[in-house]
Amino acid sequence: MDSQAPAPAQHPKYAWPEKPRLIGTRVSRIDGPLKVTGRAKYSYDILRPGMLYGRIVRSPHAHARLKSIDATAAEKAPGVKALLITIKPGDKVLYPGQEIGALAAATEQQAADALRLIKVEWDVLPALATVEQSMRPEAPQVFTPANTRRGTAQEDGNLDTGFAAAAHTVEGTYSTQVQTHTSLETHGCICEWNGENLTAWVSTQAVHGTREGFAAGLKIPQANVRVITEFMGGGFGSKFGPDIQGLLCARVAKAAGAPVKMMLDRKEEHLTTGNRPSAFARVRAGVAADGKLTAFDAQTWGTGGAGAGSDYPLPYIYTFPNRRRTHTDVYINSGQQRAMRAPGHPQGCFVTEVLMDELADRVRMDPMEFRLKNLPPLAPNAMWAKYFPMGAERINWKSRHVTGDPTPGPIKRGLGCSANRWGGAGQGARAHCEIGSDGSVVMRCGTQDIGTGNRTIMAMVVAETLGLEVNQVTIELGDSNQPFAPGSGGSTTAAAVMPAMRVTAGKARDALFERIAPQLGVPVDQISMGVGTVLVSLSTRDPLSDAQSAARSGQAPSSRSISWRDACRLLGTIPVSVDGQWERGLSAGGTSGVQFADVEVDIETGITKVRKIVCVQDCGLIVDAKTAETQCYGGIISGLNYAVFEERILDRNTANMVNPNMEWYHMAGQSDIPEIDVVLVDQPERGVIGIGEPPAVATAAAVANAIRNATGVTLRSIPITPDRLLTELERAGGTN
Amino acid sequence: MDIPKPASPLVNEHHCSNLRHKGMYVMSVPDPDEFKFYDRYDATHYWCTCTQKALGPDGLSVHPTTCQHGGERGCCE
Amino acid sequence: MAGGMDLLGLMKDYIVSPDRIVSIKGLDQTIAGADSGIRIGAATKIADLADNVLVRKMYPALATAAESVGTPQIRNMGTVGGNIMQRPRCWYFRNEEFNCLKKGGSRCFAVEGENQFHAIFGDGPCHIVHPSSLAVPVIAYGGKFRVAGPNGSRDIDAGEFFQMPNTNLYGESVLQPNEIVTHVILPAPGQRSAGYEVRFKQSHDWPLAAASVNLVMSGQTVKSARLVMGAVAPVPWRSQAAERVLAGKTITEAIAVEAANAALASAKPMSGNAYKIRVAKTAVKRAVLRAAGVAWS
């Protein structure tokens, strides 16, 4: 065990129950019925009286200087109520889709039609569409101060010694593509002014952060801004503020004197609302004859678009005692990256894990045994050595053949594995809890449920703490008028919010007991919580003992039980109303997991069918086994897309995206999704840790390794499309 | 009482007060062990709060190396 | 407009902006036996075509094509006539920013650009692949399109209906603006026929290559064959070279491979789509083997 691993902490007063009644069970999303019946209103669904529809004026060019712009025809177009141009002649644009103005019209179609009436003249300038174009010595300088920026440079140990100790080396260039977030609900908002006050319904991962962003961007007091996100259709790291479309929406709404809805379309999403940067790595790595890694030397680069970074962790997880790495950010004329589901990790994982399989082959070791030999020491936040054998069992790893399926015929089977890690520790959420005399419980917290099930697990913790059922608790979230909670990113929401739920509900329970004790005629320490009841015992009891043991002791003749309703009735006209917040001792950080893939490759068509993914993943104390599992499903599907399907394709001559849709920007459909076997490892002693990002990290590498195991050819580049796979197979000696 | 603060490498007296990144809105607690599993790296996406995008009011890209007091950018506050 | 699955997309993307739209939902929607063949109304939904017992029994290549078009929603709305007459999916054609040759511009962006899904046959100047999956088996079965216009109705051989870009750059067929397709008419099929489509994604996607083969048999021997490939050329691409390989032979895997090689011998891939030759060969081979009832290994 690693001695420096964070010691499991326990909250002195509101520790997690030892024998929970609800926590750790499978509870379906409480808003599931609302969502499947269409009654849940997403930002996209909000309709306000007199509402107009906004569209953004955008650059059609990747790199150009404005000569002139004339919007008079658009201004007079049918239905147009307000128009704003934010660019002036001489200004430059640096990526296709760059915002240069906005308008609002009575219908969506009128707004879209009016956009086309704006006459814009450009000086089209040479654009950089690929990292190769940008890195050429003769490339035009498009970015200030340069087209590239030297990033991190690291060195540890002694490379010469490392390579001297190597019996084998592998050298190669690995790469990953640009992936866009492609949230089902696009970015955007509805802005409504009431005098100087702005109410905005925004598809965001941070209601409080978005309020701050509106105020700063519009130069108005934060007190004048309210941001609401009741239901949200995914952000994956790309939705942390009002964004430029939020500011433009607020401005045209003000100019038009009417509420304006401005939701982006799919094309705008792909072009301008973020992406996962590409990654390239020229690697040389060494392994000793006994299978111990000795050295790793890499130059890496990648592009996060126009002026944005592209760094990622490398080498990932496994211990290379001697290593060196330099990274360069390369800029091209495309929309900028944003944080995307475990920023950097899938890239670093892919490069390292494919390399690991190649190195394992050099020393003729089973790839899993090879990994076990080179893992960091076992610790609560580094459990791979335990999880690999667990996953191997579920995927039937012993059936694995060595690289290259010897079975005749076009269909080749293969297995692969990989590992992931993440932090997932949060803090800082605040909440307010009210218990009414009719027994109703309302918990308010300015967090947001971005589709993860946050609302459901909040209700579970509150219900657990108050001895109630999940449907007896009302959760109110997604409003910046509620107590502050941080944005939902870095898989921190559960770890930030669940402690606040536990503490605030615990305080509300204590307050309730204090209020009713005089009326029950007993000291407060003789009141405890049952299940749907309040227990009054004659002996002194620990008021915080868990519900089940309380319920058991409730049967003792020395106590009586009062129903929750009757107990609350004693509150009279004044509810219990308490504030609480995240406190130490209920959450932690540092998760680990492994994944295995079982694939089938048709070597005559280049098409990969993923048959099964096994995922072994921990996330501390599991609150809802069901929603935790669905986070794994979602992550794995996105990792599978990364492995074979998704790719932002830019026309190499103009830097315009050719597939800004969901037709040629391929994503797995139902029939492409394999059996997914999730094993959640519960670590109740660690408290709550987030799980949103980690399951998305390892899938692509596991799939790539399984394809390599099936076909015997090494693909150092994703996505593994029929195009790439057939080309590689052909190079390896044809398929017929 | 804990008063949690978001983790940010930006320095008030040094960097422009309009510079933003996700870590300023998400209050994660760094894992002290993290850099045992790989070396330090910077995957941060920056934006300007005035423009709410990755280009500043001057049309140039936003980054801590250029959004600094005493630098060349007139928009730095 | 029939089902609108194509036209509405073109309008939303500002590729076409018609002044007036006429509903043609009232066209014949029935599938009926005619002579020894079949007559399919142009307004027949693709889903109905795929489910039709007669089609499934007599024209398996057509059933295969119909059941794998797009998604259930697309098959429920899209019609046979609309499928035949839909416009190309070339991503330069479909994106407003690119004023390409087909839209009256001066260059084909695919030539020096991203052409992994473009044609491997034809001399340009436009390099689309014809999008209709249904047209491929219709030609393999020797079908006709019944067309109505101001001067009444005429039948056009499906194999002569589609036009290459060097003949017709701005459209894809001989159909005149004042004409409409009313029926697809198929003669009796050969004793054996089948289709095979290679799809990257298993739904909501387009074939990378497809093939339909229709065999007139004499016992175990092929008397004559019709072989048509889809998604490889600006029109459904018939290969008489492959047909000649099959004629007079008993189908084996080796013969199927030979036919596939013959079918692709004259392919001229672009800078980024040579892999499609292998994909198309596989489609041909598997269609032939499937028609003959030989399992492919």
Ligand SMILES: Cc1cc2nc3c(=O)[nH]c(=O)nc-3n(C[C@H](O)[C@H](O)[C@H](O)COP(=O)(O)OP(=O)(O)OC[C@H]3O[C@@H](n4cnc5c(N)ncnc54)[C@H](O)[C@@H]3O)c2cc1C
């Ligand atoms: C994601 C996706 C995947 C798809 N995959 C496939 C696929 O794999 N294979 C495939 O074949 N198709 C595929 N399609 C296309 C789909 O099959 C067609 O869009 C649909 O069949 C069009 O039929 P419609 O009746 O809706 O045509 P409409 O949109 O109504 O019409 C299309 C065009 O044909 C004209 N037209 C319609 N009927 C007639 C007629 N009777 N006579 C003359 N002109 C007429 C219209 O004027 C219009 O120009 C896919 C589409 C999408 C969006």
Ligand code: SF4
């Ligand atoms: S292939 Fe045809 S439609 Fe596509 S860009 Fe070239 S000319 Fe245009």
